[in-house]
Amino acid sequence: MADETEIVNYLFKRLYQLGIRSVHGVPGDFNLVALDYLDPAGLNWVGNCSELNAGYAADGYARINGISALITTFGVGELSAVPAIAGSYSERVSIVHIVGVPSTKTEKHGLPIHHTFADGDYSAFKNISKTISQACITLDDAKIAGKEIDRVLRALPVDMVLSKTPAQGLDNPIDLTVPRNDLDTETEAVEAIKKALYGSSNAIILVGVGAMQYRVLKEVQEFIDLSQLPVFLTPMVRAPKKPQEQSINTDLRVNSALYGQEKLMLHVETSVHSQFRGVYNGDASGPEIQQAIQSADLVVFIGPLNTDFNSGGFTSYTKTKNTIEFQSNFTKVGYATYLDVGMKLVLPRILDSIDVRKIQHPQTNITKVEKPIDVEAKITEPSDQEVTQQWFWGHIGDWLQEGDVVVAETGTSSFGIMDTRFPKGVTAITQILWGSIGFSVGACQGATLAIAESERPTRRVILFVGDGSFQLTGNEISTMIRHGLKPIIVVLNNDGYTTERKIHGPEMSYNDIQPWKYRKFLKAFGARKGEYKNYVVRTQSECYGLFNKGNEFSKANVIQATS
Structure with a gap:
């Protein structure tokens, strides 16, 4: 590989390495030169009807592919995409939002050009994006642009597109190592979890959206298979992506909560197969599901997110003293909190050390919940009644x-x-x-x-x-x-x-x-x-x-x- 390459070429090749094959967006005068480099990098330009639509499309693409890219122009374009990007950030969907911005010279002199407020301030739109992005950076230094791209992708000044940056980084995959948990604290947490499991006679597993966001579905599946405990899902879990073979680096996921959405995804409802009992959504759930959750003497809650639509209007309830809670950066066992013990690394330790013979299974008969078809609505003979x-x-x-x-x-x-169903x-x-x-x-x-x-x-x-x-x-x-x-x-x-x-x-x-x-x-x-x-x-x-x-x-x- 050559010693140097255009910044835009480095950027697009990184996107390709991450598994992106098509880029959504709308052309604009500040991103046109950059768009010329999509095809040589192996990327297909989609071209949407609006930036808002492009943002929504990038969201859908990422939910299947694991990550996506969106290109808009400065000001009018990027602001049109804000509602979509904010939604992706809210739901932890990984989108790289690339914005073509005016030249560094224009910004330095504060010239009152189009797509601005004519006040010389070029930072207003970037400041908006900061609040709905995991990371946000302007690429305005060619010497370090490659390293900055590997850290975060967000904005590309029009005069920096063809500037040269060191190309050697493209030869190496981006480091995606997960920071280790504190070993002593993790060990203490594992022992507390095993004690709670062994002491329970009516435990259930409740899988929250964090299991998807923080890339632990494989570990969750192994825990389900090993423990054979009944499994319930929360509503937001019903949005997984297709299985893939390898994960991608989280540092390049910009306009999303970057700590989630890997490519190694299993369909939760399919994965839990015979152990699946239903979706728990607080008071909006059926009585048999509510009873199963409330009667459990231990709830293993993996990645909960207590939003209104995800909890039956905040009516979902588990007793703290009877709950093991796994999150990305801490674990709780009853009232004890183990900081900096994230689920990604603590779950494999539990799997390696647990004695399944000591796990008791529910004494109550929690039957598998069948699809809720109203008896009166069920078809026996085709009806001429209106569809409801x-x-x-x-x-x-x-x-x-x-x-x-x-x-x-x-x-x-x-x-x-x-x-x-x-x-x-x-x-x-x-x-x-x-x-x-x-x-x-x-x-x-x-x-x-x-x-x-x-x-x-x-x-x-x-x-x-x-x-x-x-x-x-x-x-x-x-x-x-x-x-x-x-x-x-x-x-x-x-x-x-x-x-x-x-x-x-x-x-x-x-x-x-x-x-x-x-x-x-x-x-x-x-x-x-x-x-x-x-x-x-x-x-x-x-x-x-x-x-x-x-x-x-x-x-x-x-x-x-x-x-």
Whole structure:
């Protein structure tokens, strides 16, 4: 390798080494030169309808691929992406946000150029990004640019794009060593955990989203297999990514909480197989699940995150004295806290030293929770009754196939899909914590692209989105058409903002939307005849017929359905 290379080339080659193959974004005058270097680095330029859509798409791509990249221009472009980047940061999704900014000379002299406030301050937008980024840096020193890229990726001044930086770093993988726990404290914690496990007669395992974020699903699976204890999940765990073979370095994950989202991901519900008992969401859970959690004399809680939607409105409850809690940087056993003992390293020690013969299994019979289909709604004969939310979500799981990727929009879709039972290997993408409406359409594009680039390109991607949310970002279907992506898109005709109506103002005009001719969209966006199919269903029998597994609808097509 040459002694020096262009900064932009170094940057893009690092992205390629991290497993990124496509880069989302919108071109702008301050990033155009940099975009010329994507193709030589082996990267595909997606090109989205807006920076907001690009951010959502990068989020969906990262949830499948493990990491993604987004390129915008200074000011107007990067600010348009802020809601999407903030959502990724909130939900610990790994996105590298690269911003093309004015030249160092322009900034030095404070010139009042376009995309600024004409006040000479070029730091305003970067300061905004700092609050929603794990790390943020401007590359304005060619001598150390390579090292800075390896530490953090964020902004690239237009005159620094072609500046030379030492290239030798590209020959070496980025160090991803996890800092060791304090050995004495870790040993004390392990002994306390084993004592609690051996002394329990009715223990259960509760897996939180931290198990995904902090890359311990493999260890969690081994612990489940070893202990054979009943397992429950919290709602946010239903968003894992596909299995991959190697992890990626966390130091290059910029506009996210970088300490999570590795590529070595297992589907939790599939992994826990026979030990899986259900999803615990506080008072929103079924009575049998609530009873199982409340009657346990020990809850092994791995990676809890007590947000409102993830805890049944803060009604999830475990007794501190009866809980072992694993987090990224501490472990709690009852009332004792062991600081700097993170789950990534303490779990393997537990696996190596535990005596499974001393673990007692629950005395109560916690049966496996079956999918919650309302008895009155269950089909015996196809009905001509109108499709309802309860009926739809109670039956959609029967149509899903092994390996599907399900994208559920914030609102009726994300809540409805929560209790839908998935076949083996189904990956769910939702945005339970951030909850930005419109997220799912862009995320669907990104996820579909990541699947197309993966080792299993035939996996179906299915989007469930309400009509209100669709109207925010529906133009991203244009990008899907341009790249030949064919997800299955189900638009639920809720006639407005149904979730908001349930919260407040069911009859108020601010929850109304203008009805669109959704079936005209594909043609209007340039899809050619034969490249897509449209369907409309209004009754249970029509829906049942369309979603029958023997129907051609089981294949990947762009569709529109109403309910």
